Amino acid sequence: YKKERAAYLVSKSLHFNMVPVTVIRDVYGHTGSVQEFLGEVQSGYGIPLENLSQDDLYKLWILDYIIWNSDRHSGNILVRGDKVIAIDHGLTFGNELPLRTRGSYFDIPTPLQVTNLLGEALSDESRLRQLQQNLGELLNEEENQACLARIKYIYGIISRDRKVPSGTSLDFHPN
Numbered sequence: 001y002k003k004e005r006a007a008y009l010v011s012k013s014l015h016f017n018m019v020p021v022t023v024i025r026d027v028y029g030h031t032g033s034v035q036e037f038l039g040e041v042q043s044g045y046g047i048p049l050e051n052l053s054q055d056d057l058y059k060l061w062i063l064d065y066i067i068w069n070s071d072r073h074s075g076n077i078l079v080r081g082d083k084v085i086a087i088d089h090g091l092t093f094g095n096e097l098p099l100r101t102r103g104s105y106f107d108i109p110t111p112l113q114v115t116n117l118l119g120e121a122l123s124d125e126s127r128l129r130q131l132q133q134n135l136g137e138l139l140n141e142e143e144n145q146a147c148l149a150r151i152k153y154i155y156g157i158i159s160r161d162r163k164v165p166s167g168t169s170l171d172f173h174p175n
Contacts, residue, residue, distance in 0.1 A: 001033035002138040007067050007089030008035075009138075010147065013131040014066075014121050016059055018086040041085065044077035055111040056084035061104075062114055062158075065170055066150045067092040068143075093143040106166040110158040118155040 001024060008022035020036040049057065063086065064072050071091035078085040121127055128148070135144040157164055164170070 001031065001090075003092045004033035004035065004089050006135055006138045006147075007069075007086070007092055009131065009134050010067055011063060011086070013127060013134075014063075014151070015117050016063055018056070018060060018063060018084065019089065020085060020087065035087065038078060038080070038085065041078040041080045044074040044079055044084075047074070047079055051082060052079060052084055053082045055113060056082075058105050058108065058111055059114050060084055060086055062118075062154060065154060066147060068094060068146070068150070070094065093139050093147060106164050106168065109163050115155075115158050115162075118151065119159065122152060122155055 005022050005024050008019040011017060011019040020038055022033050022035045024031065025034045060072075060077070063069075067089065069089065069092045071088065072086075076086070076088040078087055121131075132144060132148060135147060139147070154164070154170075157168060
C-alpha cells in the first residue's frame with residue numbers, strides 16, 4: 001500500500017497527474033491504500049494503442065521507468081476518452097526489472113510536455129526535497145534515492161537527445 005501512495009506522489013510531484021489520488025487509511029484495524037474512485041472509465045484491456053493519447057502513453061512509459069514498475073499491463077491502466085490513467089502500483093520501486101508491455105518508445109521524439117515537466121521538477125529544489133521527504137516515509141532509503149536518480153537520468157537523456165535512443169539502457173538502477 002505504501003508503494004501505491006508513493007507512485008501517486010511521484011506522478012503528482014512531476015505534474016504527470018496519471019495516478020488517481022491515493023491515500024493511506026486504517027479501516028477496521030487494517031492499514032492500506034485507498035484510491036479515488038473514477039467513474040466512466042474503461043479497462044485498458046482490448047483498447048488498441050492507436051486509440052489512446054500517444055503523449056500519455058509516452059508519459060506512462062517514463063513514469064513506469066521512474067517508479068521501476070514491474071507490473072504494467074493493459075489491466076493496470078484505465079482509459080477515459082483517449083486519456084490514460086495508471087493504477088495498481090504495488091510492484092514498484094523494488095529490484096525487479098520494469099515490465100514494459102505497453103509499447104516501446106525508443107527513438108520516438110519525446111513530447112515537449114514530458115521534457116518540460118521533468119525539467120521544471122528538477123529545477124524546483126523545494127519540490128524535490130518535499131518528494132524525497134514524502135517518499136522517505138513510504139520507501140526505504142535505497143528505493144527513494146534510486147527513484148530520484150532515475151528522474152535525473154531520464155531527463156538528462158531526453159533533454160540532450162530529445163528522445164530515448166534505442167540502445168539506451170533503461171536497466172539503470174543506481175543501487
